[in-house]
Amino acid sequence: MLCVLFALATAGVAAAANGGFTPVKPESPNASHTQTAYYVILGFTSAIFILVEGLLVAFIWKYRARGRARAVEGAQVHGHTRLELIWTVIPVVILCVIGIVVFVELPKISDAPAANDAIRITVVGHQYYWEFKYPGGARSIGTLHVPVGRVVDLDVVSPDVIHSWWVPALGGKIQAIPGRVNHIWFKAEKAGSYEGQCAELCGVFHAEMSAVVEAESQQAYESYISTTAGQTIGRQEWTGVCATCHGNLGKGGYGPDISASTLVTSRSSLLGVLRQGVDTPARPGAMPPVGIDWNNAQINAIVDYVKKHIYKPAPLGGTSGG
Numbered sequence: 001m002l003c004v005l006f007a008l009a010t011a012g013v014a015a016a017a018n019g020g021f022t023p024v025k026p027e028s029p030n031a032s033h034t035q036t037a038y039y040v041i042l043g044f045t046s047a048i049f050i051l052v053e054g055l056l057v058a059f060i061w062k063y064r065a066r067g068r069a070r071a072v073e074g075a076q077v078h079g080h081t082r083l084e085l086i087w088t089v090i091p092v093v094i095l096c097v098i099g100i101v102v103f104v105e106l107p108k109i110s111d112a113p114a115a116n117d118a119i120r121i122t123v124v125g126h127q128y129y130w131e132f133k134y135p136g137g138a139r140s141i142g143t144l145h146v147p148v149g150r151v152v153d154l155d156v157v158s159p160d161v162i163h164s165w166w167v168p169a170l171g172g173k174i175q176a177i178p179g180r181v182n183h184i185w186f187k188a189e190k191a192g193s194y195e196g197q198c199a200e201l202c203g204v205f206h207a208e209m210s211a212v213v214e215a216e217s218q219q220a221y222e223s224y225i226s227t228t229a230g231q232t233i234g235r236q237e238w239t240g241v242c243a244t245c246h247g248n249l250g251k252g253g254y255g256p257d258i259s260a261s262t263l264v265t266s267r268s269s270l271l272g273v274l275r276q277g278v279d280t281p282a283r284p285g286a287m288p289p290v291g292i293d294w295n296n297a298q299i300n301a302i303v304d305y306v307k308k309h310i311y312k313p314a315p316l317g318g319t320s321g322g
Contacts, residue, residue, distance in 0.1 A: 148218075
């Protein structure tokens with residue numbers, strides 16, 4: 001009885017918040033095809049579950065012992081050829097229907113529609129953040145900006161370990177694998193912010209590796225990649241990469257306090273840490289090479305940002321936190 005009451009109490013909460021049992025509302029054609037396949041399979045499996053479990057409970061009740069001695073055998077039931085054929089053919093038909101639906105929908109999920117104005121963007125999975133490279137050289141960290149109503153082709157790569165790009169409202173998952181370029185597409189059908197997450201365990205800070213796709217007007221998108229991305233890349237690198245381990249002010253967290261370290265104000269020293277990481281016998285794998293593929297503009301941007309907003313020299317007589 002307690003189990004039943006608990007299930008009833010939690011079922012309403014799960015249903016109200018979607019419970020994670022069904023796909024989120026699709027906002028891209030490929031996500032819509034994924035949802036179609038999901039609900040077809042869910043319909044069949046739910047019906048089969050109800051039928052089988054219902055019959056099981058009914059038979060347990062109908063053929064219960066009713067006081068018969070344990071040593072007495074129950075009535076012998078012989079096979080029924082017609083019934084056996086029926087419950088063999090029906091599952092075959094169900095599997096055929098599911099197979100047809102899946103193989104009709106799969107190409108629509110994976111193959112991007114022909115579009116003369118498609119935008120190609122590179123998605124780079126790092127430990128532990130997402131980096132986006134736009135046409136023309138603009139880059140952003142953590143948030144991908146795209147125009148509404150245009151096909152976006154993504155080249156998904158990784159310079160370190162395997163990650164998985166996944167924005168549920170805009171399509172399926174795709175692996176980011178070192179040495180390989182994988183592809184996925186979407187077309188945001190309305191403006192909004194769509195949340196995503198790395199869906200592959202990629203290290204100790206995997207849970208922090210979230211992403212946001214910001215779908216906006218064509219004018220807003222062009223304005224962003226031409227001006228804003230270049231002006232704010234230093235702040236994005238700090239908040240989306242460095243602060244994850246070292247804290248918003250560099251005072252430390254998972255990583256050490258670097259707010260008073262001259263290391264972060266020296267371009268050459270910072271370049272070495274960003275591109276090579278920190279891996280010593282005393283601290284193996286302490287820091288991944290988070291900026292292994294950053295260009296000179298990105299390196300300069302993070303150095304400038306740290307000097308202006310993070311670096312706070314230790315008082316005379318104090319010690320550096322680096």
